[in-house]
Amino acid sequence: MNRYLPLLLVLIATALTTSPALAREARWVGETLEGRPCSDLLGALPRSNVFDYTNPSDRANHLPIVEAAHFTDQVRQLRAGRHGGHPLNDLEYTIGRFPNHHAALYAMIRYATETRFREESARAWASATRDERERPPPECYLQRAQDFARDDAQVRALTGLYYHRVGRHDPARTAYEEALARTNAPAEIHYNYGLLLVDMGRYAEAREQAELAYGLGYPLPGLRRQLAAAGHAIDD
Numbered sequence: 001m002n003r004y005l006p007l008l009l010v011l012i013a014t015a016l017t018t019s020p021a022l023a024r025e026a027r028w029v030g031e032t033l034e035g036r037p038c039s040d041l042l043g044a045l046p047r048s049n050v051f052d053y054t055n056p057s058d059r060a061n062h063l064p065i066v067e068a069a070h071f072t073d074q075v076r077q078l079r080a081g082r083h084g085g086h087p088l089n090d091l092e093y094t095i096g097r098f099p100n101h102h103a104a105l106y107a108m109i110r111y112a113t114e115t116r117f118r119e120e121s122a123r124a125w126a127s128a129t130r131d132e133r134e135r136p137p138p139e140c141y142l143q144r145a146q147d148f149a150r151d152d153a154q155v156r157a158l159t160g161l162y163y164h165r166v167g168r169h170d171p172a173r174t175a176y177e178e179a180l181a182r183t184n185a186p187a188e189i190h191y192n193y194g195l196l197l198v199d200m201g202r203y204a205e206a207r208e209q210a211e212l213a214y215g216l217g218y219p220l221p222g223l224r225r226q227l228a229a230a231g232h233a234i235d236d
Contacts (some may be wrong), residue, residue, distance in 0.1 A: 026050045026099040028136070030143030033166065038140035042133055052153055053100045053178055063098065070094045071104055078111050086124040087111065088135070095141050100149035105141065105158050113165040137163045153183035157192065164196045172196050187216035194223045203232040210234050 025035050025048045028039040049060035051066075070090040074080050081087045088111065094104040097179075109143040111121045142159045149155055158178035163172035178186065194209035210223045211234055227234055 002047050010033060024048070024050050024052075024132050024148075026142055026144050029147045032137055033139055033168070035040040038136055038143060040134075040233045041136040041140060042108070050096070051098050052149060053098045053102060054149065058098075066094055066097050067228065071101075075202040076107055078107060078117060082120065086120060087125075088121070088124040092135070095145075100152050100155050102158065105138075105145060106161075108138050108141060109158060109162045112144070113162070115131070143220065151182055153185070153189070156182065157185075157189045159190055160196065163197070164192070164199070169196065173200070183214075186211045187218035191218045191220065191223055195226070197231065198223070198226045203227065203230055207232050207234055 028042060030038050032038060032041070051062045053059070053063070065096075070082055071094045072082055072090075075082060075087045075090045078087050082090045087107070089150060091104055091108045091111070095101055095108065098104070111117050111124075125137065127135075129135055129158060139162065142155065145152070145155045146159065156166055156175045160172045160175035160179060163169070173193075173196060176189065176196065180193070183189075190209045190213035194206045194213060196207035197203070197209060206223070207227055210227055213223065214234070224234060
């Protein structure tokens with residue numbers, strides 16, 4: 001027997017158990033809007049064995065399995081959970097495995113902030129998890145995603161959208177600036193950032209973002225109309 005074989009087997013086993021691709025972890029960081037540590041509100045979500053939504057291998061090998069079981073069309077559209085009831089359980093599982101799952105994070109933001117879901121989502125977040133711990137609010141998922149995927153500009157943009165919707169303008173602005181620093185931003189990021197800047201009364205900066213968004217072909221006229229109403233119209 002090759003005298004180096006046992007050592008080789010140990011080295012292979014160590015590599016398999018410590019490889020970032022196989023043993024990645026998503027930490028719970030930051031605080032809720034009320035100042036509670038997100039690490040106190042873990043629910044039943046996994047910390048380890050998680051996957052990167054922007055990684056081609058993870059998307060090919062793991063995403064179809066998770067989405068088929070939990071992020072179905074009815075969950076994505078917030079009509080119901082995979083097996084009935086509210087969709088939050090399935091959104092939690094999807095984001096639990098893919099912390100920076102853009103579409104699931106956006107669905108959770110909508111569920112938490114849109115008026116038509118207000119009563120249902122309040123009941124869903126108040127309901128007990130499998131281990132009887134409180135459910136983390138969206139800001140905890142977003143901070144977890146930012147820590148997990150630090151170069152993912154879309155996670156920052158989604159964070160900006162969420163904080164804007166809940167009236168936290170300064171952290172929303174920070175998140176949008178971080179998104180812009182990480183990417184040649186698509187039109188939608190410029191557009192949403194422009195809407196925030198209008199609400200903050202920063203019209204010159206909002207106009208700059210609007211010109212970038214519309215220059216990239218963004219179709220919605222809302223930002224243009226808001227700027228015109230405030231006396232800061234942009235050229236057609």
